């Protein structure tokens with residue numbers, strides 16, 4: 001067909017819309033796609049067609065139905081969010097790029113209930129009058145950690161911002177040179193201090209800070225002593241810093257609060273899982289730290305949130321600060337966090353029900369068995385794989401020096417290279433992310449769910465068919 005003739009015969013948007021109506025496609029699509037977006041997709045498809053004709057890429061004009069098909073595919077493609085499920089075969093449990101912690105099913109169903117319905121977010125059913133959103137969580141958080149009082153904000157970075165703004169503004173906050181953490185993004189302790197209107201008073205050296213270093217720096221401008229957990233790095237060898245209890249005693253002596261940014265903040269002792277050097281929140285509470293903050297979606301295994309614990313007078317002050325309103329959490333976070341914290345009333349139960357803890361606690365034997373199960377599933381789809389021992393990580397900037405002994409399947413890439421295999425699995429949905437180690441493509445079963453197994457087997461079947 002002549003180029004001009006093809007251009008002339010391109011159907012009109014309305015013709016395709018009518019065809020979509022008549023064939024029932026419109027009704028099927030508009031359950032999830034607004035009609036205006038369908039119209040836009042048709043217009044874009046026709047524009048692309050015109051471009052192809054002008055470029056001389058087409059010798060025949062496609063049929064109207066084929067053009068509509070392509071427009072529908074385009075509409076569905078555009079409807080898909082870029083925030084999608086991935087299968088995490090990296091063995092990194094708290095993978096920050098892949099969404100950190102998975103929520104327990106109890107937390108997910110609590111989120112769904114408050115998301116789909118009106119709720120008692122700020123309503124007291126006993127009195128029939130206004131209630132407080134803090135009531136749903138603060139007492140539970142205080143009781144599971146043993147703290148006097150508690151509150152929750154958007155994330156731990158927000159918690160540190162609020163605490164330093166409320167407690168350090170206009171004065172000096174003393175911190176060890178070994179603890180001037182950068183946690184990624186632009187969150188760096190010295191810069192946060194400036195942002196909060198505090199003067200950072202660094203003491204000690206990178207590897208050694210003594211109690212007298214803090215004491216010598218205390219003066220009339222001092223507002224607080226800050227301890228930061230070096231969650232994503234470790235200073236080892238010739239190194240020293242005062243114990244938390246000593247720091248608290250020093251604070252008491254000078255009537256200064258001790259603040260601690262705990263980073264991950266585990267509520268259970270992870271040494272039973274072979275993970276060392278990660279302090280628990282309860283240890284800090286017991287040591288008498290005045291204000292403690294940590295993340296909701298790291299080792300706690302809940303939603304993104306910043307949890308703050310401490311002495312009642314300080315927490316009350318934080319709650320009254322103008323930033324508190326700007327940093328507050330929404331009802332879905334409250335719902336998910338409450339279910340997560342509720343599980344910790346019984347740590348053994350928490351270890352079974354909170355996915356992060358379940359993954360971290362999986363035994364070598366269990367992981368090996370699951371790797372064998374995955375290998376068999378792959379074999380069923382004609383894909384060769386071996387079960388191999390490997391090493392994963394906790395992730396999320398936690399336990400940086402600790403590798404987790406784990407088990408994986410090493411997939412035989414056939415005619416592909418390991419990189420090509422990785423790409424073939426990564427790009428289509430559900431996106432499967434593995435790890436390449438010594439030229440082998442590995443899927444670590446610690447971070448895979450049973451649902452993931454069948455998704456991987458089906459996808460690999462398609463790759464090698």
Ligand SMILES: *Cc1c(COP(=O)(O)O)cnc(C)c1O
Nearest residue numbers: 155156157183229231263264295
């Ligand atoms: C991760 C981390 C933070 C930030 O926590 P988010 O919840 O990600 O905002 C702050 N301080 C330390 C020491 C951390 O490890």
